[in-house]
Amino acid sequence: MNVKGGYFFRILEVDLTKGTSEVRPFDEEFALKYIGGRGFGARILADHMKRKKKVDPLGPDNILIIAPGPLTGVYLPASGKNSFITVSPATGIYGDSSIGGVFGVELRQAGYDAVVLKGRARVLSALSIQDDRVKLIPMPHAAGATALEGEHLVREATGDEDMKIACIGPAGENAVVFSCVNTDWSRNAGRIGIGAVMGSKNLKAIAVRGSKDLPVYDLPGLMEVSSEGYALLKSHKFFKFWQDQGLMSVVDYANKMGILPTRNFQETVYDKADRMNGYTMEDRYKIGDSACFGCSMSCGNVCLVKEGKYRGTVTEGPEYESAAMLGSNLGTSNFAYILKANALCDELGVDTISTGSIVGAVIEGLERGFLTAQDLDGVDIGWGDEDAIIELINKIALRKGVGDTLAGGARAIIRRWPEMARVINHVKGLEQSAYDARGAISMALGYGTSDIGAHHTRALTVFNELETGNNLEYEDKINFLIYHQTVRPLFDMLGVCRLPWIELGFPEEYYQRFYRAITGVDLSMDDLFARSSHIYDLTRAINVSLGISRKDDYPAQRSFEDPVPSGPTAGKVIDRGEYEKILGMYYEKRGWDEDGKPELKI
Amino acid sequence: MHLTVIPERCSGCKVCELACSVGREKVNNPKKSRMRVMVLYPHPVIRMPIVCKQCGVPKCGEGCPTNAIYKKNGVVQLDKEKCISCNQCLTGCPFGAMFLHEDIEHPFKCDLCDGDPLCVAACPKEALKFHPKHILGQAHRLSAARSYAKMSKVEYMDDGQKKTLKYAKITKGGRDER
Numbered sequence: 001m002n003v004k005g006g007y008f009f010r011i012l013e014v015d016l017t018k019g020t021s022e023v024r025p026f027d028e029e030f031a032l033k034y035i036g037g038r039g040f041g042a043r044i045l046a047d048h049m050k051r052k053k054k055v056d057p058l059g060p061d062n063i064l065i066i067a068p069g070p071l072t073g074v075y076l077p078a079s080g081k082n083s084f085i086t087v088s089p090a091t092g093i094y095g096d097s098s099i100g101g102v103f104g105v106e107l108r109q110a111g112y113d114a115v116v117l118k119g120r121a122r123v124l125s126a127l128s129i130q131d132d133r134v135k136l137i138p139m140p141h142a143a144g145a146t147a148l149e150g151e152h153l154v155r156e157a158t159g160d161e162d163m164k165i166a167c168i169g170p171a172g173e174n175a176v177v178f179s180c181v182n183t184d185w186s187r188n189a190g191r192i193g194i195g196a197v198m199g200s201k202n203l204k205a206i207a208v209r210g211s212k213d214l215p216v217y218d219l220p221g222l223m224e225v226s227s228e229g230y231a232l233l234k235s236h237k238f239f240k241f242w243q244d245q246g247l248m249s250v251v252d253y254a255n256k257m258g259i260l261p262t263r264n265f266q267e268t269v270y271d272k273a274d275r276m277n278g279y280t281m282e283d284r285y286k287i288g289d290s291a292c293f294g295c296s297m298s299c300g301n302v303c304l305v306k307e308g309k310y311r312g313t314v315t316e317g318p319e320y321e322s323a324a325m326l327g328s329n330l331g332t333s334n335f336a337y338i339l340k341a342n343a344l345c346d347e348l349g350v351d352t353i354s355t356g357s358i359v360g361a362v363i364e365g366l367e368r369g370f371l372t373a374q375d376l377d378g379v380d381i382g383w384g385d386e387d388a389i390i391e392l393i394n395k396i397a398l399r400k401g402v403g404d405t406l407a408g409g410a411r412a413i414i415r416r417w418p419e420m421a422r423v424i425n426h427v428k429g430l431e432q433s434a435y436d437a438r439g440a441i442s443m444a445l446g447y448g449t450s451d452i453g454a455h456h457t458r459a460l461t462v463f464n465e466l467e468t469g470n471n472l473e474y475e476d477k478i479n480f481l482i483y484h485q486t487v488r489p490l491f492d493m494l495g496v497c498r499l500p501w502i503e504l505g506f507p508e509e510y511y512q513r514f515y516r517a518i519t520g521v522d523l524s525m526d527d528l529f530a531r532s533s534h535i536y537d538l539t540r541a542i543n544v545s546l547g548i549s550r551k552d553d554y555p556a557q558r559s560f561e562d563p564v565p566s567g568p569t570a571g572k573v574i575d576r577g578e579y580e581k582i583l584g585m586y587y588e589k590r591g592w593d594e595d596g597k598p599e600l601k602i
Numbered sequence: 603m604h605l606t607v608i609p610e611r612c613s614g615c616k617v618c619e620l621a622c623s624v625g626r627e628k629v630n631n632p633k634k635s636r637m638r639v640m641v642l643y644p645h646p647v648i649r650m651p652i653v654c655k656q657c658g659v660p661k662c663g664e665g666c667p668t669n670a671i672y673k674k675n676g677v678v679q680l681d682k683e684k685c686i687s688c689n690q691c692l693t694g695c696p697f698g699a700m701f702l703h704e705d706i707e708h709p710f711k712c713d714l715c716d717g718d719p720l721c722v723a724a725c726p727k728e729a730l731k732f733h734p735k736h737i738l739g740q741a742h743r744l745s746a747a748r749s750y751a752k753m754s755k756v757e758y759m760d761d762g763q764k765k766t767l768k769y770a771k772i773t774k775g776g777r778d779e780r
Contacts, residue, residue, distance in 0.1 A: 178671030213629040291615035298613035
């Protein structure tokens with residue numbers, strides 16, 4: 001099979017220690033097998049781990065891979081995606097996080113299919129990539145700058161206002177294990193601590209500008225499929241509604257289904273959810289729409305607080321996860337505060353999901369006596385104590401006082417206060433996303449078996465199971481879960497967003513047609529799924545080589561111990577015996593052994 | 603006809619840049635499009651496509667040493683035969699609506715696609731409009747009339763829904779009360 005487009009066949013390798021870079025080619029076989037994005041990242045990381053066996057995630061031996069996909073930046077719906085892949089400081093195993101926006105597009109236009117960063121710069125620096133010109137710019141004066149200030153300083157240093165910049169905040173510099181990389185104001189590669197990995201490499205920012213044509217094999221053919229695709233999206237009955245509310249529309253839906261995290265997942269229905277939902281946002285705070293590259297759906301909402309204590313707070317967001325984890329999960333529905341907390345997390349560079357989860361666990365820990373005010377530097381903090389929450393977020397990012405422990409994430413917290421294991425919702429060290437799983441065992445299994453920890457992007461089966469499937473057989477649930485775990489990685493490999501598919505029912509067959517027009521390679525949907533399935537096995541194999549096995553594949557402790565107290569999922573809890581049963585069936589279906597080990601080795 | 607930009611509606615998605623570069627240059631390269639979407643944050647917050655306004659007095663042409671810039675049928679054009687690529691026009695245009703690219707010999711600009719701009723058709727937010735000139739200013743005129751301070755109103759029920767009708771009251775004898 002000949003690959004006729006879609007790739008530059010160039011991977012940029014930057015040695016930050018030496019301050020040098022080189023371009024490494026790859027062959028067609030590599031392109032065909034791993035496709036791009038997360039696929040490239042997983043393969044490159046697997047090769048690295050084969051040589052190193054074990055790395056300190058925050059040491060110079062770890063590598064960070066930045067990879068858009070062959071569809072990134074091409075004229076088709078929602079093509080602005082880019083993945084960051086590394087060994088996570090939160091979990092110690094394989095990790096990735098993706099962003100939308102335009103950063104990945106710019107990277108491709110600079111002529112690279114991936115960038116691999118290794119080593120550690122001598123002083124805090126920015127990596128500037130302008131097509132073939134790659135250089136490290138010392139930026140010691142950017143130390144401690146927020147992500148946005150940092151971005152501004154990098155623009156000054158490069159003299160190019162149009163560069164696309166990925167920048168970390170102080171949290172990344174301070175090795176907060178759930179720190180993120182910020183691009184385009186509010187688009188963050190949020191999870192698993194990419195920011196800390198960059199910080200550990202003394203890399204404050206990556207600035208990119210590219211001018212090259214993207215390689216598209218059959219542009220007229222692509223345009224035919226694309227125009228059809230854009231028209232199909234536009235014709236969806238919720239298209240306009242989605243442009244208006246974006247992911248904020250999920251607040252009402254999650255609340256109705258009884259899975260909205262409320263007071264650290266103690267409850268799953270929030271009586272004040274209507275004060276923090278999409279309509280509240282639209283009516284009182286939204287001042288503009290925001291979209292990622294090439295996307296007609298404009299999920300992003302630019303919001304401004306026009307009155308009260310938080311007046312003047314402006315940010316792009318929140319989206320559902322941030323609103324739920326910083327709002328209802330912390331016992332408050334004050335949307336102005338949610339905006340403030342969200343903007344603060346973005347500026348400091350911490351993940352809103354993990355931050356909301358950890359602060360929630362701290363408040364519940366205090367209530368239950370697992371922690372005392374003394375542990376928290378004398379501050380007693382309760383549900384909805386907005387000032388104390390904001391102060392705590394600052395302390396985490398700056399590692400001040402108790403923030404120094406909290407910045408270590410779920411594992412560090414449990415190491416210091418073992419009882420906290422009871423209230424901190426995590427899998428493999430990554431805090432759980434904003435969808436309660438007790439009413440849907442496939443979702444619990446999805447969190448449990450996700451390669452990066454309790455994150456929803458691998459599988460979001462909860463709505464489906466609650467709406468249709470409580471009488472489904474386990475086999476059907478597992479099939480649906482594996483389908484999610486197969487199709488979702490494919491989006492990350494191709495370098496496109498999954499939201500047209502999951503939210504507006506955009507048929508997955510389109511991606512096969514896009515891929516064919518761009519690369520000239522005719523793969524069936526099953527061929528593509530086989531490749532993403534292989535990546536799932538590969539990241540599992542990386543994790544197995546780092547000690548992961550069946551013992552790590554369980555959802556948060558709460559899922560087994562505390563039945564949901566009220567609402568549509570009242571009384572639901574995951575039964576341990578049933579979970580063991582479905583986990584075993586899942587391994588079998590995947591072709592992994594009883595301990596969760598795939599045949600595939602790295 | 604006039605290409606109008608409505609920044610309040612723009613989401614910054616750059617589909618217009620894609621439509622322009624694919625349609626006109628036959629390449630997938632937003633950097634070769636004849637427009638550029640500017641996205642500024644957090645102060646001020648604005649997303650705005652920058653595109654040629656086809657000025658009545660084209661400032662881009664004023665500094666042109668070879669008179670390569672001329673206006674025909676309401677469109678500011680660049681004569682590639684005359685152009686010496688000195689790039690004076692880039693600094694001349696007060697909007698930055700002239701562009702350069704390493705692969706392209708001369709500066710380039712929007713020519714309204716022969717009267718059917720591809721960007722307008724592609725914009726998913728209706729932030730770009732191609733209007734006859736007399737439409738310009740209509741929105742402001744309408745909004746000025748609608749928000750006239752002295753309007754009176756009546757509330758009424760229509761199919762179970764409360765509605766409001768606004769009207770400007772005619773005063774007795776047609777006297778001006780102001």
